[in-house]
Amino acid sequence: MLTNRIAALRTATRTGFFFLTLTLLSPTALAEVDALQPEEGQGSTAREIVGKLEMLHYNKLELGDEISEDLWEEYIDALDPTRSYFLTSDINEFREWRDQLDDELRSGKVDHGFAIYNRYRLRVSDRLENILSQLDKGMPDFDFDKDESLEMDREESQWPASISAADELWRKRLKSSVLNLRLTGKEDEEIRDLLERRYKGQLKRIKQQSSDDVFELYMNSLTRLYDPHSNYLSPRSLENFNMSMSLSLEGIGAVLQMEDEYTKIARLVAGGPADRTGKLKPADKIVAVGQDKEGEMVDVVGWRLDDVVDLIRGPAGSFVRLETIPTGGDGSHKTILIKRSKVKLEDQAAKKAIFEFSDGEKTHKVGVINLPTFYIDFEAYRRRDPNYKSTTRDVAKLLEELKKENVDGIILDLRNNGGGSLQEATMLTDLFIDQGPVVQIRHANEKISRHNRSRSRAMYRGPLVVLINRLSASASEIFAGAIQDYNRGLVVGNQSFGKGTVQTMAPLKEGQLKITQSKFYRVSGDSTQHAGVTPDISMPKLIDADQVGESAYDTALPWDRIHAVPHATYFNLEELLPKLVAKHTQRTSTDPDFIYLRDQFEFESERADRKFVSLNENTRKQKREELNREMLVMENRRRESKGLETYENFEALEESESEETPMVGGPVEIELEDDPILNEAGYIMADFIRLADKANETPQVADSE
Known part of the structure; x- marks a missing residue:
């Protein structure tokens, strides 16, 4: 399907190494969690990293007060990108350290980095303990008929000024989480069990965090200030880095990244198992992983990236199931069965x-x-x-x-x-x-x-x-x-x-x-x-x-x-380009596929700009139906213009896109069908050949050195 090809090209790039959870903050004391301390050698490693960045990096930045303040901001944003965990009082306390981080790193110390992380760890643990306490008593009583909304993008928002403000923010986040699962058809008891398993797993992982994890996160907040492709690899991450080809050679053939609480597909390895299914697309979010054809699905929302990779990775010939939220869809889930194999x-x-x-x-x-x-x-x-x-x-x-x-x-x-x-x-x-x-x-x-x-x-x-x-x-x-x-x-x-x-x-x-x-x-x-x-x-x-x-x-x-x-x-x-562009514009201005591509991009861009999401169940259902109708109208308009049979309803369109495709085999063949871009490139080439012949143009070398 053309829509499958379009979806396969969409992705996003915001990454991070953090845990984003949906929990409630109560006025009770913070949960007891042992504070993590720098290990011997990490201070000297930090000093070594600073020295190599200043000496070897293309971007000649000297670590001073300005970079120190940027590091402070980058590190807090890496921990709490949605400004939902820390309180304003936490940030005000940390702000006193903004211009001290550079001096600390140069002297081989990372104490402030660990202090900030330990406060974050306490806040997260407290929220998880509280929400698990609530779920233990049953499903919270949410009013899904009430007209209220949740702010989706809080990168520029203020941190909660008080416990009551934080309580309200997390009440809405939990409500949104429950509503999302209700809209997938899950019953309340099933939702409660799933969320309980999710938050117990997240609590276990946050308590398992080591000083290596903290140090790596802190150092990468520093390296990102130099450029986005420089980063520090701890001994564990270095091992995973060296094994990174294993996921493509002995796995599903996909590169993964973190976005907020989700593991997301960054790209597919050409010819790999995931690529050959035709069902997994860049920017799809993975919410659960199951082993073999009938193994239990393990919820992985909020998991660290390397733990998700460990679940997905496996020997050639075995099967893995991924429950995903497809990109560009209405938020519904689908499960994909993939046979792991070696990418040749x-x-x-x-x-x-x-x-x-x-x-x-x-x-x-x-x-x-x-x-x-x-x-x-x-x-x-x-x-x-x-x-x-x-x-x-x-x-x-x-x-x-x-x-x-x-x-x-x-x-x-x-x-x-x-x-x-x-x-x-x-x-x-x-x-x-x-x-x-x-x-x-x-x-x-x-x-x-x-x-x-x-x-x-x-x-x-x-x-x-x-x-x-x-x-x-x-x-x-x-x-x-x-x-x-x-x-x-x-x-x-x-x-x-x-x-x-x-x-x-x-x-x-x-x-x-x-x-x-x-x-x-x-x-x-x-x-x-x-x-x-x-x-x-x-x-x-x-x-x-x-x-x-x-x-x-x-x-x-x-x-x-x-x-x-x-x-x-x-x-x-x-001389040739103006004529080629004119022919291209004339041809594509009325082409059904190109009209569809332009409409689809505009449609998805408008949806991507949403700042708030409704927490009213009927409103969400109506929005989903409206979305499905618009997608159906666009697709049928394209098909009708091309003389193809139209779909009676959205369910028929959805069914056509989920038809079985081979899970294994050789490289995907080159086809013009459902690839209007390649098809138009062919007509541009035909025009190029004709105009070059008429102008007596041949690829002769001129003005050579």
Whole structure:
């Protein structure tokens, strides 16, 4: 379904390592929880981290009073992002320490960081104890006919000024939690049992927190001030980091992140078990995990990320069930059965297809190469296996096959390609341009490297379209940027992610520091950082750039530019582009799929801007029905315009989207059906070929260095 493809492209990026629970604060004393103390060696590790950040990080920040105040704010926001646990009196007390944190860290102390965390831990434990006490007496008596609402986004709100204000806030949060479960069809007793298990589990985990957890959280609040991709890895996190490929190679093939109290899908590994089901999408929230086909579902709301990963990870051939809240839906839950398997390199490999597109005068054969990631089998490469797999080697073979098929042009699809090997990005560019620079790298010492170059004549010299979207990042942006700067082909789609930084691992006495040390720059001198690559021809947005991408991070390094380097140019795109854009605009202004894409993005953007959610059950049901009606109208309008059978009701639409799909198999084939973006890219290519022929344009090299 088209709606499935759209949902699969949406994600969000706000992450954190904290526990957000829905509990009531009573005027009773805080629960008894042992205070955590810094361990021996953590102070010296903190001093070591400060030294490496100041000496090695690309962003030359010196830890002083200004950074100290930012650290204070960042740390409290990491603990209590919804401003729901701490009281105003807590914050006022902590505020006295704002300009002391830098001096403390330099002297090898983390006492204030632990003091703040211990207060947070006490507040959370107290809330959990109180709500469990209430649930032990039965389901709280909520009036779901009362017209009241809950503030959803409290990032800019004040902390509760009093216990009574906190009580009221948490009463609404608990009511919302109960209502959400009621709307999924659960009965009161089932809801009470589920919430009781949830909060008991959260209480157990908060009491199991160690000084390592506190120290890591505190240090990462510091590293985020330098940039969002630098972070401290404790010995435990370092082990998980080194095993991170295990989740994709011996699991479901998904990258997870935290958002508030939920574990969320950040992205799917191409060709992995989750990707092949077609039912798990980026930005879906995981609320429960069950082992095998009938094992008990374990509620994981509020769990720490690595504990959820441990539940999902398992041996190839076994099954896991995920209960999720699908993104873009009405809040209802669905359960997905996934067979764990090993993601083979060939499942993520480049693949090709050939389609025909007419320019109104002539039909053209267009080859499409889909590239999910920039990969290389390092192990086989290191042992000098002559048949080692890599992006460049595989694409070269596909190019030879497409040339034998006499294709008139090639589309390279880099949508959702999050990057990978810089070496492969450079070598892939070498297949399409003659000798010349591909990317510039400026290091923390301000030296600029231009060693990443194309070193041979282009293997393919015909018309080229590079397809990108907001999830195309890093190596994808290097390749697309080079193709655009050389005027070698058209870049089509959406503004890319904007990750133009390079990280390295710096060893510490305890753990390691992942630190940003370099930035990428195009041959034009423009950075790929923050701004990404802007397409020559834009497609409808499927992802909100304000929510997803480098620019969504508060501490992202800025865009800037350095000197351009001499480079060749190929097609005269300045002359061709206005005509290509005009044809594209004319074609898509009345296209049912493109009208649907634009309406869908606007519809979801309006819903994402909601600041409050109603706690009236009838109002929520009416909103859900209204939402379902609007989704049905949009889909049926699209189908009717295309001469397809319309759905009688929303249930029929929902059923069509939940049809069984294979759980295992090889890589997903390239298809035009339900992919209007790729389809339109084909017509853009047909226009490109026709206009270039009429202008007698051939990809000759001009102005070379």
